[in-house]
Amino acid sequence: MSNLINTEDIVSYIKDLVSIPSPSGYTEQAIAYTASFMEKHGVEYQITNKGALLASIKGKDDGKHRFLTAHVDTLGAMVKEIKGSGRLRLTNIGGFRWNSAEGEYCKIHTSSGKVYTGTILINQTSVHVYKNAGDAKRDETTIEVRIDEAVHSRAETEALGISVGDFVSFEPRVEETESGFIKSRHLDDKASVGILLHLIDLIQQNKISLKYTTHFLISNNEEIGYGGNSNIPNETIEYIAVDMGAIGEGQATDEFSVSICAKDASGPYNYKLREHLVSLAKENQVDYKVDIYPYYSSDASAAINAGHDVLHGLIGPGIDASHAFERTHVSSLKHTASLLLHYLESELV
Incomplete structure (x- = not known):
């Protein structure tokens, strides 16, 4: 079945998804995109009270269930203060460092629905004016948004309809290279959402009969810690979070294979389930790496912390x-999708 996987379709979903602003707490548009997908493909779904999407496909065995999740919420910010200059002070949504957002274009989403553009900058940007511009600390007290409007005071910015509590999203700048790389903000975790959508497409289009009833949660609060800790049916035996593999010095994970996590900051993942996934990868020539993510947690660990009795x-x-x-x-996308497809065709551990 792996030959059915089409990375062009996955990349298309990813491009669509990263282009929809959806910082945690402001995800309705992104969830609406996935809801439209489910309706088009004839998949039963519900929108949870917390605003996530839970889709379900019945399997041959409806007494034991599987649960896959990926999150559509992203990093972002919120207006903390309108400064006397008319520029905006921010508070972060999710765990990122301000230097990683410095210089990025952004959008300010007002409560009236009007959207303004701006740029995230340190308040001492010009090297022609500030001798130590490169040494200044980047944090919530020094980072600001320069709004693309003729404003010079708090009152003028407020007159635009901008207020404390408005969401701020970062431009993704998505691009696909001829060498097969996809670079963009918010691949965490919209790359995985794109993979799940493609798998559902394959299952429906090819009338693949799943061994077990399987649920697909598109969660919307993972970046703030509780996206996948509810709406898990009692019949669920196995729960897999599909989320990014962390790359860096000392890590095994790379951009060309599927990463299987053995442990993160929440502790070890279920050993039997991990070994089952490794075995499936070996049997089906799926390139994989087993890794440990030191500063990381997932919707699967959130489910365990919430007390759910599942293999995660x-x-x-x-x-x-x-x-x-x-x-x-694209090879990492393909290997991840391939492993998940073989997993869905396998027996419970």
Whole structure:
């Protein structure tokens, strides 16, 4: 079945998704995109009270269930203060460093629905004016948004309809290279959402009969810690979070294979389930890496912390420069999708 996987379709979904602003707490548009996909493909779904999407495909065995999740919410910010200059002070949404957002274009989403553009800058940007511009600390007190409007005071900015609590999203700048790389903000975790959508497409189009009833949660609060800790049916035996593999010095994960997580900051993932995934990868010539992510947690660990009695696992495409300007390769997308498809055709552990 792996030959059915089409990375062009996955990349198309990713491009669509990263172009929809969806910082945690402001995900309705992105969830609406996935809802439209489910309706088009005839998949039953519900929107949870917390605003996530839970889709379900019945399997041959409806007494034991599987659960896959990927999150559509991203990093972003919120207006903390309108400064006397008319520029905006921000508070971050999700765990990123301000230097990774400095110089990025952004959008300010007002409560009236009007959207303004701006640029995220340090308040001492010009080297012609500030001798120590490169040494100044980048944090919530020094980073600001320069709005693309003729404003010079708090009152003028407020007159635009901008207020404290407005969401701020970062431009993705998505690009696909001839060498097969996809670089963009928010590949964490919209790359995995694109993979799940493609798998659902394959299942429906090819009338693949799943061994077990399987649920697909498109969660919307993972970046703030609780996206996948609810709406898990009691019949669920296995729970796999499909989320990015972390790349860096000392890591095994790369941009060309699927990363299988053995442990993150929440502790070890289920050993039997991990070994099952490794075995499937070996049997089906799927390139994989087993890795440990030291400063990381997932929707699967959130489910365990919430007290759910499931076997939990974590796999995903390798993403370079996580929580900054991210990149992966189509081969990593393909190997991740392939492993998941073989997993869905396998027996429970």
